[in-house]
Amino acid sequence: DAMVIQNPRYQVTQFGKPVTLSCSQTLNHNVMYWYQQKSSQAPKLLFHYYDKDFNNEADTPDNFQSRRPNTSFCFLDIRSPGLGDAAMYLCATSRLLPGGTDTQYFGPGTRLTVL
Amino acid sequence: GDSVTQMEGPVTLSEEAFLTINCTYTATGYPSLFWYVQYPGEGLQLLLKATKADDKGSNKGFEATYRKETTSFHLEKGSVQVSDSAVYFCALSEGPQGGSEKLVFGKGTKLTVNP
Numbered sequence: 001d002a003m004v005i006q007n008p009r010y011q012v013t014q015f016g017k018p019v020t021l022s023c024s025q026t027l028n029h030n031v032m033y034w035y036q037q038k039s040s041q042a043p044k045l046l047f048h049y050y051d052k053d054f055n056n057e058a059d060t061p062d063n064f065q066s067r068r069p070n071t072s073f074c075f076l077d078i079r080s081p082g083l084g085d086a087a088m089y090l091c092a093t094s095r096l097l098p099g100g101t102d103t104q105y106f107g108p109g110t111r112l113t114v115l
Numbered sequence: 116g117d118s119v120t121q122m123e124g125p126v127t128l129s130e131e132a133f134l135t136i137n138c139t140y141t142a143t144g145y146p147s148l149f150w151y152v153q154y155p156g157e158g159l160q161l162l163l164k165a166t167k168a169d170d171k172g173s174n175k176g177f178e179a180t181y182r183k184e185t186t187s188f189h190l191e192k193g194s195v196q197v198s199d200s201a202v203y204f205c206a207l208s209e210g211p212q213g214g215s216e217k218l219v220f221g222k223g224t225k226l227t228v229n230p
Contacts, residue, residue, distance in 0.1 A: 006158075040223075041222070041223075042220035042221060042223055043204075043218075043220055045218070048217070088158075092159075092218075103161055104161075104208075104218055106158045106159040108157055108158040
């Protein structure tokens, strides 16, 4: 089945130690997104790629970076995680159609714990 | 900017009860509307969607109708089951910005169904 895969499902890191979260997709979608979801809150968009074009949200901290080496993979790098970065990180993909909207499909998420 | 307001939770129902979760939106254009469901510890799953006024989305016994005149997209189910216990997010998809689209989520409504 075509799908969005996130690895690992659970990640523990230490305060200030860089961490990378991975997302891959078999849907061949040209748009990939990263969301941060803190406990009992709505997902918050961090940034997205349209193909290789990177679009950062205005309020995303510089501590968060992303890479998309090819259509299938996208990475979220947290350069110096703080306690406040503990959250569920959700990857999503979608297809941009001419003049129309498309649905975003989400992966299962990676739960990040910062010690 | 665009926004989504959904019914505050938590909502607790008995099995086979009728469910309504209210959702209203503010948008400058003609957004697509979505309901996503998040089971404990998991990512978001698309439950249903509607892309234009008067469209009805339906899935797994859930329904929601896109009402432009009242800017609403209320979620309903005639008879809930214990397995429906989850957090439900209403969302809208904004128009193309920078070549891609962005989901705006409500805060989520936690539903608990008791046997």
